Amino acid sequence: MIKAILIFNNHGKPRLSKFYEHYNEDTEQQIIRETFHLVSKRDENVCNFLEGGLLIGGSDYKLIYRHYATLYFVFCVDSSESELGILDLIQVKPCRFDTIGYCLLVFVETLDKCFENVCELDLIFHVDKVHHILAEMVMGGMVLETNMNEIITQVDAQNKMEKSEAGIAGAPARAVSAVKNMNLPEMPKNINIGDISIKVPNLPSFK
């Protein structure tokens, strides 16, 4: 059983937290902090297993994590999951785990495919989508599907459905969000034409 799946960045900011057992919000935050503390002080190039922290689980639980660029992906699992199997889930090492089926699918790779070169910003702004992808892979703490293509198919089908539901009504909303998402860092604060000075209004929502 997987007890929790956490993604946080190098500073311990949570980017995704999925608990398969109920904790209250404060405990959840504590667990994230504790896990971050345990994981972040480990060197690169050491193994990805960590005997569990105190808050989540106990001796029966292990933390299995991977560190990619700015993000830590942490699975907290109990002894029934194969340690290596979960690592495969987090991401495949094609040359090593070159076996049929489950190796094809890995969380990060799926994210990568779904977001087209995933980066931290994708996770920040689309945490709901990450949740939906995760839901196709792990359900209630158990591994549901390990075939990446299958997962992507299902995720795409659901997204398509969402789009078709939005239909024409969704078009203006999409346009607005596209405008909002435009990066306008170089927008000048003041425009000076001759002696006329126009103050550009502050548009917080444009950033």
Place this chain on the structure above:
Amino acid sequence: MALKIVKGSIDRMFDKNLQDLVRGIRNHKEDEAKYISTCIDEIKQELKQDNIAVKANAVCKLTYLQMLGYDVSWAAFNIVEVMSSSKFTYKRIGYLAASQCFHESTDVIMLTTNQIRKDLSSPNQYDTGVALTGLSCFVTPDLARDLANDIMTLMSHTKPYIRKKAVLIMYKVFLKYPESLRPAFPRLKEKLEDPDPGVQSAAVNVICELARRNPKNYLSLAPLFFKLMTSSTNNWVLIKIIKLFGALTPLEPRLGKKLIEPLTNLIHSTSAMSLLYECVNTVIAVLISLSSGMPNHSASIQLCVQKLRILIEDSDQNLKYLGLLAMSKILKTHPKSVQSHKDLILQCLDDKDESIRLRALDLLYGMVSKKNLMEIVKKLMLHVDKAEGTTYRDELLTKIIDICSQSNYQYITNFEWYISILVELTRLEGTRHGHLIASQMLDVAIRVKAIRVFAVAQMATLLDNAHLLTGNTQRNGICEVLYAAAWICGEFSEHLENPTQTLEAMLRPKVATLPGHIQAVYVQNAAKLFATVLKGEEGNTDSTAAQEASQLMIDRLPLFVQSANLEVQERASCILQLVKYIQKLQQKDVEVAEEVNALFAGELNPVAPKAQKKVPVPEGLDLDAWINEPPSESESEDEQPKAIFAKEEPKHSRPRHTEVDEKELARRREARKQEQANNPFYIKASPSSQKVYQEAPGVEHIPVVQIDLNVPLKVPGLPMSDQYVKMEEERRQKERAEKKKKEKKKRKEKRSGRGKKHDSAPESEEDITPAHMVDIVTEEMPENALPSDDDERDPTDPHKALDIDLDKPLADSEKLPVRSHRAAEAQKSPTDGETENATLPEPKKKSSKEKREKKKDKERDRKKSKDEKKKKKHKHEDKEEDLLGGQADEPVLQSEETSQVAEPPASSSTTAEVSDLDFWLSNAPVPSNTQEAATVVAAAAAPAASVTAPNSEPDEPKDTEMEEMKSSKHKKKKQKKEKEEKEKKKKKKHHHHHHHGDGAGDESVQNGTVEEEEPLPPMSNYCLLAENSYIKMMMEDADEVYDIQGNLQDGSQVVVSVIFENKCSSFLKSMEFNVLDSLNSKLQRPEGSGPHDGLVVPFQLPPGVSNEARFVFTVQSIVMPQKLKGTLTFIVKNEDDSTHEKLDFKLHFTCTSYLITTPCYSDAFAKLLESGDLKSSSVRLEGVNMPFHHLLARICFHHHFSVVERIDSCASMYSRSIQGHHVCLLVKTSAQTVSIDAKCDEPTLLGNVLDEIKQTFSQC
């Protein structure tokens, strides 16, 4: 200005969405909390609006805030609103939010039941999927109870996507609503052989999870899992199964024997590291479970160890870690095989990764020998010096001590070396393990007599340099060492070089900063030292030295008299007065040394930790009897002060002997000796080992000369342990030369020593003789201690840990699933209880004969309770009808369909399963390679079950003709074994009906009308195929039909199960099954065999035995019924001769056998009929004299239909062929006439099906 207005309107039109929220939070880093609180206010406004889109948006934002740690439970009701939106987009948002923040105590959850039920039965698979996913996170006992039935239905959904999720969520349902386990289990078991690998893997997942907690109850599934293991190619599934076997083998060693071979093959063949790792792990588990019984598995162990070596040598740190982890498991049982990889493990000690070093440390425990102990510890000491983190250093420290002290210092050849190691360890800053080092010092000094001189010298130096140890912080754990040092110096002060100096060291003012319990020991032992000093000076004419010592005591002790610690104060003031008195005497030139020394006379013996427990209670002594009159109530007050006193006593966990006043102890010892001498129950002094020990303090035990040769007795300062390594080598060389001489002595010594339990390792093991051969004093035990084996073991003995490991799974029995079994049992009629695995472990113990008898009994019982159950079933049906009538928009599956799908082909009765398991475990030959294993085992597993019958959805008989034949047969040959099994099957069906009734609620049961309580006639699905004097062949009508291609156009496969029963008294072997292929239907033969070759039946039949085999046929067209001629050839083997025999038979494939029971919802059904693609046809049955629900049940059962909707005497039914043809029926009845209007996209098929239905009823 204008822009502002525009912006404002935009804001109003398009509320802040999730992305805006995130962006906003990022832009307000400095006042994040404030920004978020304004956002929450906005969200509250949004939630008040009626627009569902706005609400969904708000809920989406709340989900994000929840992740940041904000409590959003106040919005629970709004989340439910969003969940119930008809749009998938919003529904998904709602369910996600619910899954993140709902839990058992969320009260609005109870409002969701109907909504979730609606979503579960939604025609849109993603609505269902999203509901299942959400439910998996917040399912409560109530939800589980209410929805269990709906979810169970979904387990047979047409879409694998839904099946998969439904199967997986069942685990959660079981947890919350344990009663559902028994009813749902058969279907879950079916899913193990689902054609879709995802569903299969989900089922394996669930069962493994269940079995992990409670392996016993799932032992009966072993054959099925074995089959899966040998056939599956999905590594994820394999890993799960292999893990499961790891849990099962401790319960059934025979299973382990069976597993070894295929597992070994997998280890050889697989390239997947994760699979390899799991295989190795399970093989280890197997080997542990077999333990000593199988000496010939050393090859397997070697293989495992080799493979693990590969893992450990890998550059990937994860593999290294796992390799070491697994290696430590082998170490417990087969230390020798691991020892050969010492080099590798030592290498891992240098790894930069702490996790790996820790693992390697664990392994070191088993690596040491007399030869390499010093070398290994030297290496560890280097690590101690280098180690930066205290955790790892502490770990190292404990490991060093563990390694050295294991098995009663078995591997230590030179205790001087060990003492110096301990002394070196005291230099560690800030370790928490000071007490550990201290207790080692005490232990060694007390038990190894020859080392005392050296130990005392070392301890004196330690005391001298105490300021180095105590350092700056008083909390420094290492100062515990001083406790040991002080005690050793005091107790063995006669060995001190310069007692005065040590005495001075012990009375330094700085000592007062030490913890109280250490000061107490200091004071007490200062007194002992003082006595020694007096004794040493006695002969001298000049008594200044002695007087100086007295003065020193008198000067320094007042410091301790002022101590806040009661113990210190008490001892100090007592001793102070004593010394003052002595000083007076000294001034009068009175010889006091003798008397002062008498204070501390006698020697302490180490007492075994369990000695107290082992003192036998003398005969006639009743410890529970009152000695005086029992105290009255009023007396309790008198006892109060005592309790207070007890509380105030310091509670340091110190060795007992130091805590008690030395004098007192000596006195008690004397008293005891006296008492023992007078006590007739004690064996008298002469054989007492204690006495021998005391009277002859090691004169003959210690080869004094030898030690003196090697060991420099005067060591300047603290010697480095390294010196000893060198010295040890020299010594060993010398010894080799003197070996002969020594051996003689050794033998003698051995004989002279009393029967030691802790005798060091057998000499044969190592050639090295320790420097302090017999010095290890055995711990004292009471004279006639009761011998007991188990607790005799050293607590650090790896075998003891092993014991616990094996017991663990058993102890887990309090876990939920078991309770569920019991609970469910309690609710049912007594006969029900027998039918499932719950009772499995119990009958298992019984002999096979008993089992058979029991089976018969059950059979009888079952018959009795049959009618009753049928009644229940009908009630249930009735209730279902009510449902249909009441809520037509809610597509409820008819009970018939449900029950039939649920029908467990896999579950014969417990006893049968057990005996089958026994059979499987004992009879099946161990296959020599995996491929073979697969086939052979599959065959062997077949009888085990009706258990293993794969994808059994359409399990009902379709061939009426045969059915009838069978029925008649049935009556004639009741005593036959298969008959019994058939009976059981039927039983099962009813049984399950019953459960459905339970699951769906009982309110409507009372409404059942009298007419409907009439029992259904038995329906069964085996028919006689052919029979002669030798053999009988029965065919299971329920040809399991499935389309393994997944391609509807491409021809489909039909599986035929045939039971072979040996009717004669001879052995039947070499059975070959052959069928003349037609153009349309072909028997699938293994590759490479010709079209006319027979298939070898993969088993032999001893007399009276029956077994089941499955044959696969490929069918091109399914619109016409088929008849195939076949022959079975076999050899009848008698004692002296054998004859070839053959038996002809005809296989009949009806058209209905190609139909699959498929649930269909009324709206989908209506659409189908409206589409106009279907050709219609109809048939009229006259004189059908049976209740309408019987009629429907028959059609469902024999012809694989499911009821879509039923209104009064009219019902619509649906089925689908394996090639995707839709078959729809409208059945009406009025006065013994039944009219069936049917529609199908394939008229020929339809015609044939209708003919077959007609035939079914014409035979009634």
